Amino acid sequence: MLPILTVFKWSPDGGKGLARDMRARWALEEVGQAYQVRLVSFKGLKAPEHRARHPFGQIPTFEQDGLVLFESGAIVLHLALRHPGLLPSDPDGRARAMMWMFAAVSTVEPPIVEREQSEFTDRGKPWYSPERFAFLDDAIRARLQDLSAHLGEREWLDGAFSAGDLMMVLVLRRAEAPLLAEFPNLAAYVARGEARSAYKHAYAAQAALYAGGPPEDW
């Protein structure tokens, strides 16, 4: 059976590839695994049927032969451990690739998502202010600065492209474009990820889904 991903029926980004199913889609393309998608509406995210797959009511989920996974990092790792192409073969290199996966979601992503969500959840709150967004931008900048210093002139985070790069590139894509542009080596790193054939296929697949605009019931 082909694996099934659950993805947004309508993505808040309208198909710019910022939703977390891009991580699973890109990984599936890198390892050459065909897949199906199941569309979930915003209302459907909180329905018992989807909650049984994802206790936190989000996307993506991954299902294959009775295994049900949520968390994009876990889905990418599952694919990386079972197919060649996303982890190096030497044990230390594998451990470091997994390390970068955790760094992406645990160290670099939180301030980026915090800022992004504040645009929506904090609107109308007394603390919604340019001063606060500048503060949030600085928190993102601190992470990007450290990552940029580590990356230097490297092509990828640790030798060959890995699941760690896949996760990091997609996390960085969620940062505001002007912020990312302050770190040219990170912007070029993201562009290298986007230039990969597997990325392009994954991007096109999700973009096609949302090209017609929001459906009536999303």
Added chain:
Amino acid sequence: MLPILTVFKWSPDGGKGLARDMRARWALEEVGQAYQVRLVSFKGLKAPEHRARHPFGQIPTFEQDGLVLFESGAIVLHLALRHPGLLPSDPDGRARAMMWMFAAVSTVEPPIVEREQSEFTDRGKPWYSPERFAFLDDAIRARLQDLSAHLGEREWLDGAFSAGDLMMVLVLRRAEAPLLAEFPNLAAYVARGEARSAYKHAYAAQAALYAGGPPEDW
């Protein structure tokens, strides 16, 4: 060679086991692996010598036989993949245990850490207010509610104790005590983790380090 962890020379929590080295310490105890520690001062975190180990200048790091890792999740996963005791033996169960590790650091931890850090970083800012802390508490509550609903009457998140539980228990310990107490099954779950012999050994080791109060140069 015994593995070496870098840990705080003086922990901001004074030894309550909330710093992220507890995750590595507990995992090492669960798999029966002795280790050494290297103490790092706050100033030392940002020094080139430590940055070479940890690009983001944090603790813990893990070193053994030339391998250097940062990210507590990656260190725990590395130990779990190389020693019995932290992952089930069936492939699907292993994938789900790793899924819970990602859920801990990527879904449950961010709002908890955001609230915790706001106490320090936002002090004196115009948005530092009871209203904002109530808002942050609600974001934590939403995650705890979903986790509590999933856990139900289960002892652990997915069958036997795993690295997923280890990470989740320590993430939950960082939530404010009154918040956690609103979800009695989560509080009991944390207590079950704390009752494990390996947890107790790990806790005692870090508490002993800080029992004398802050050293002169921390």
